[in-house]
Amino acid sequence: MVPRNIFSEEHEQFRDSVRRFIATEITPYHRQWEKDGKVSRDVWLKAGAAGFLCSNVPEEFGGVGADFKYNAIFTEELGRAGATGPGFSVHSDMAATYLTNFGSQEQKRKWLPKMASGEVIAAIGLTEPGAGSDLKAISTMAVRDGDDYVINGQKVYISNGQLCDIVILACKTDREAGAKGMTFIIVESDRPGFERGRNLEKLGLKAQDTSELFFSNVRVPVSNRIGEEGQGFSIAMHNLAEERLSIAVSAVGACEGILEYTVAYTKERKVFGQTVADFQNTRFKIAELTAHVQAARVFVDRCIELAVEKKLDSTVAAMAKMIAGELQCKVADECLQFYGGYGYMMEYQIAHAYLDARIRRIAGGSSEVMREIISRKVFA
Structure with missing residues (x-):
């Protein structure tokens, strides 16, 4: 390697x-x-x-x-x-x-x-029922009232939502200003009018609390605002590259873990008098997956270096997130096949890995959004 x-x-x-x-x-x-x-x-x-x-x-x-x-x-x-x-x-x-x-x-x-x-414990409140990857479409509103903001709105799919003590909340402070009308405000979870919705039942990531959050006339001081009013979209874009890199880092780590315990399993499980690892199909498929994961690892490591140097741009981060996230889904799916019926049983880690992987093509910006970001650079 x-x-x-x-x-x-x-x-x-x-x-x-x-x-x-x-x-x-x-x-x-x-x-x-x-x-x-x-x-x-x-x-x-x-x-x-x-x-x-x-x-x-x-x-x-x-x-x-x-x-x-x-x-x-x-x-x-x-x-x-x-x-x-x-x-x-x-x-x-x-x-x-x-x-x-x-x-x-x-x-x-x-x-x-x-x-x-x-x-x-902190959460970030970006996604809304009517606004996922398109942050400009959020409708949660923060209206200035003297030295306070009064916040009304709803967020969904918020990781750490059940446990969080503060939410870094994306709000509109000017409904007519588009991207320039968005502002980030810190909202403490003990403020009157803040309500946690249900802990959402998900396909995977079962142990991670993911919630709806509701804001009904939640009053917070202006001193809770992060940056200047209207600066929220640029703040989000500034941080998004590292956020997507973190997803890619996790995805490649997951791929390596899946391959490691799958190889061990194929060496032990016997079919037709020989181990699953003895079949050429197994060895070739694992070799192929290993090569793809190695390539992703080299790319993601370079992105980590760029992040440390403060040189990681949004297009490269989108590439890393798309490649690593989709690869995690592929590795989990193809490795599960080596387990046969056992791979469909939740007592095996591979079943959990298969369910957990699917979110990688959605969260942090869908694979389609990543392709759009990359294509804009290619066709500029």
Whole structure:
């Protein structure tokens, strides 16, 4: 395999710690969390105490000031282990980045230390029933009233929605201004008028809480606004490349994990007096998948380097997200076939991997949207 040279010895020591944490604090409880529809808050506190949350947040705001590679390692290893329950990536790679890059000093001091410790769980409120990938179409409205905003609207498919203490909420502050009318506002979950809807029953990602959120005359101070009024769309676009890279990182990690335990299974399962691995079809198909995953790994590693250098653009991130996300679906589907009927049984990890993979072609921008972004650059 192509050697990975983007990580230092310190990064690999961090990876070892992450693997131990997942093995002891996540994997043994994950099936129960799937039944519960959410993870325990305790695992958030343990992840925070271990230094795994918001690791690239500056030390003055409670993080360790590490580079994005540490975030990528945590996300990658969660993907490899099939640990899809904890919404750590949304919290650390997305919500915290909004505050780090665009929040006021007061907002950073108030929220980032508690986010890094796991005391405060964050969600991002973008998607609405009538607005998915098209952020300009959101209708949740924040109306200025003196020193407050009064917010009314609805969000859906919000990861961490049942557990979150704050929501980085996308609102319209000017209904007629299109993209320039969008603003991000921090909304605490204990404010009057904020209501959590049902914990949505999903095809996969059963342990990750995903919710509807409702806002009825929710009053928040203007000081909760992130950046300037009307700056929300540009803030979202600025952060979107890294967000999509995080999805790609998780997807490639998941592919590698699926291949690893599938190879082990085919060496043990016997059909017609020989192991499944003895059949040429098995060896050739696994070889093909391994080559595709290796190619994706090299590309995604380069994207991680670009992200650290602050040179990752939206088109390259869209390529990484599309390639890795679709590959995860392909790997899960074709590997499940080697299990025969057992692959259809939920007691086997491959069945969970198959269900969890399907969201990769939708969340974070659908594959069709990724193709549109890429094509605009190609035909410019």
